[in-house]
Amino acid sequence: MSQPDDFGFTEEAALLKSSAQKFFSEHFTADKLHALVAADPSPDRAPTVQWDQALWQQMVDLGWSLLAVPEEQGGVGMPLVGVAGLVEELGKAGFPCPLLATLSASYVLAACGDAGHSALEDIAAGETATLALTNASGSWSPADTGVTASDGRLDGTAYFVQDAGKVSRLLVCARSQQGLDLYWVAANAPGLEVHQDAIVDLTRDQAHVVFKGVEAQWVGGAAESVMDAAFPAIWTLHAADMVGAGEWQLQTTVEYANQRQQFDHPLGFFQAVKHPLVNVMIAIDQAKSLVYNAACAVDCEPGKAAQAAHMAQASASDMAAFASSRSVQCHGGIGFTWECFVHLFFKRQKHSEMLWGDAAWHRARLAEILIDAAA
């Protein structure tokens, strides 16, 4: 299948993106985010799950949580390129919610075949979900899972589970005697304990989840190949989130550089400030173009999806680090304070950078495709 020159970014996709932009600018600006998540600055604060559930419910009512569920299972089955546009806006707002987690789980379930259908129908009915497949050392390879399955019961611990305190379901990768399997389990199932991690990022929650003989629904085997099929979409959306957050960092910092005066000029007059911010813009644009490249590859040319998604996430992770450091540095003294909003996105980006593989990891995988496999 060939790729359309416009990434397949249809009017419908453009409408979704612009309505998401409108939704967040009306309901959830950075000051609201700060009021919601940054009330307690103490570095010793106990981990909490802070989010606006009423606003999230509006997003569910708009159908955003079931965009990635195929139509056959009651979802929208929107092409990834359109979903990426929404997630870019979500990243720009930094809105704490289980959208990215639920979309990610949907792609994994959709790759499970028939066994994944009932779980997808749950998502179509408004359930939310997150992936639990990472071990204590933070390996992104599903084969390294620390959870085992026996007779439909799960034991062990999954780490670095994103938005675990907001979801109603978990999609767990577990090793069984047959191999590597995927299980669908309610977040409040008996024997399942969600232990919130104390994390830097205020816009997410993260937990390690302990399973003690938890009864779970088998939704698919051969989890490695299932995850291989789903990862490109997950990486792409994750990169789209970083692109959106990067754009917030750029615009906010540029606005400050235009307004703050020193040495009788606005900061942006000085090339020592202007040029790094231009470099941030260039990094964002590269990552953004690669996100839509990757989304289009997932939609139209699956054979190229993995390499395109590695490019998108490697690019977005490096950009996230760079945009974050410049956003604080160019805000000067105020940027170093809790009251200035830049720390919210700084922390979100530092968290995102490492999720699902950092930039060097993605480049190493890309090299395996382009140098070794092509040799």
Next chain:
Amino acid sequence: MADEQSKDTPEQAAFRQKAKAWIADNQPAEPPVRLPLTPLEIMTEEQLAYLQAWQKAAYDAGLVGCDYPVEVGGGGMTDCQRVANEEMMRARTPYMPNVIGLGMAAPTVFYHGQEELKQRLLPRLFSGEDIWCQGFSEPGAGSDLASVQTFAERKGDKWVINGHKVWTSLAHFAEWMIILLRTDRSVKHDGLSYFVVPIRSALGKGVTVRPLIKITGETGFNEVIFEDLEVDDTFRLDELGKGWQVAMTTLLHERGAGELVTPRSGGMSNKSSHNTSAAALIKLARATARNGATAADDPLLRDRIMQQVIREAGMAGNQRRSRVTALQDNPMRLPLQNKLLMSEIAQDTAGLAMDIEGAASSLYLADPNAPDGGQWPMAYMNSFGFTIAAGTSEVQRNILGERVLGMAKSK
């Protein structure tokens, strides 16, 4: 790959058919001589003759100047140059020698010249019979372009020009030059006026062209000295004192962000062409022994090669995205990055190639043991031409910061 054809208007579709068929039947033969990396380094009459013949043929076939009106020698079509370019790029036809004429002089003359002047100059520009050059930079006016001092003094209905232009690519072959001149020393930007002036026909009669030797050892660009060159007032583009505004038309098109699409062709597949893409780095690394294996097994080099692959893919993605209105907030944001990205990525790719080569990167063109014929050290040195010319990378960043991000103008 990108499916441009599905979006064609009926006019474009018919034109594409015609263009495709003509190119298939008229792909030029292998060049008789080694061609330089870009038209700006054309050194010999033999190289020029081969490329001029190609441009003339392409023009006669209607592939050059497609969107300009028929009266000025164009094709009178709507948005068909893009189609012609796609087909020529696809077929990897040779590049066109009159690159400054097509990319900068033609749109500038078209938007700012008198009708009679356009009809006289543009047809031979499109056909490549008249090569054009650009007289902007001076010894004292590089990045600060508005400080040019070459002066035109009014003498009846004539102008008398005195001064010194530098870094003038193709001046040694040029019939004409677009030139930014000072007509008033009392004001800076408003004291500039824009002209076209004859070069070849005025050699020894007020014009001297002297080659400058580049860092690579090649010639290809020049300094041009004007001593009492007399030109007619009809050679002036737009009003007196409007030179800066006219120059912006030139620069906008030079940076690929102008209204009129520049005819583009290129990417020959024959042995004389160079491949300086990131993909070539992979090939080079595989062929280079390092630490008992190849450079392609070295984790640091692998990472750096992938960084270049990603930057290149990102640039191509930008070009693709710049055609999707819904995926950009500011229409100038991506086009104004083009030149900066292209030149810096090429520079870093060539620099990385030298790191991959290691000790062998010391070997230059004439050394039989030089990997890839010594093209990488050459490409690396040459790359600075692109990060300096047409507005240095530093000036490009000023432009992006000011025009796209709205930051205060830097001094």
